[in-house]
Amino acid sequence: MAGWSWWRALRRLPRLLAITLWYTARTALQACRLPPERQPRYRALRQQEGCRILCRLLGIAVHAPEVSLPPGRPGLLVANHFSALDPIVLATCWPVAFVGKAELARWPLIGWLCRTYGVLFVERERRTRSVAFVRQVRERLAAGVPVMVFPEGTTGPGDTVQPFKTGAFEAVAGLEGSWVLPVSLCLQQVDGRPATPEVRRRYAWTEGLSFLRHLIRWLGTAQMQLQVRIGAPIPTAGRHRKALAREAFEQVRTLYQEMLTEAMPFPTDDRIFSPVSMKQTGPGTVSE
C-alpha cells in the first residue's frame, strides 16, 4: 500500500485518543451546565468542531459545497455509508445528530462518545419505524438540530449505494415545512492518486474486518481526499416514507455514480502512448 505506514498509524493513535478524550470530556462538562433546551445544539456544534480537528490530524481533506441547509424547520440528512469514519467526515460539514445502531451504546468509550454528541440509537432488528424512535428524532428536530442517518443500515464496499431501508423516513414523513436532504460521500484520492475500486474497498468497513484493523488502515494513510455532494432537498409535507426513501435513494445513487466517474483515472496505456484516445476518455466521461 503506497504511502501507508505502521509508524504513522502508531504515532497518530495515541494522539487521536488523547484529543478525543480531552475534547469529549470538556464537551460533556460544558453541556451539563447549559439549560436542557440548549444542549442538543451545543453538542452538535462541538461535534462539528471536534471532527474538523480529527480530520486535520488524520490528513483527511473534505471537499464539500458551501451550502447551508434548507431554510425552515430542520430535517433529515441521508447519506451513503462505507466506512466507520463517514460520520467523522460528514460531521465536519454541518452540526447534526447521527442515528447509530443500538450496539454502539454498549461499546466502551464509543458509547460515551455517542451519548456526549447526542447520537440517537436505533434497534435495527426492531425496525426504525418504532414510535419511540420517531419521537426522539422529532424532539431533536424541534431542538433545532438536523438528524443524519445512513439508510443503507450497514457499510458497503464503496462500489455502489445499497438499497435504503425506509424506517428512518417515518420520522419526517408528512411533516409540514421539513425536508429530506440527499448527501453523497465518495473517497476520491489517496496520497494524491485517484481512488480505484480496489482502493475504495480497502478503506471500506467490509464484512469480517475488525474495527481496529479498519481504523489502522485510515490512520496509517498520509493523505485522503473525500468529496461530499448534496442533492435537491425533498419537501416532506404530504409524503409517505416509502416515496421519500425512493426519491432520496435515487439522488444519492446518482450523485455517487457521478463522483465515481469523475474519479476514474486514465487507463495507463492511454496516458502514456495515445493522446488522441486520452481526449476521448477524459474525466467526466465514461470510457467503455
Ligand SMILES: CCCCCCCCCCCCCCCC(=O)OC[C@@H](O)COP(=O)(O)O
Ligand atoms: C474530537 C472528538 C470528536 C469526536 C466526534 C465523535 C462523533 C461520533 C459520531 C458517531 C456517529 C455514529 C453513527 C453510526 C452509524 C451506524 O451505526 O452505522 C452502522 C454501521 O456502522 C454498520 O454496522 P454493521 O452493519 O453492524 O457493520
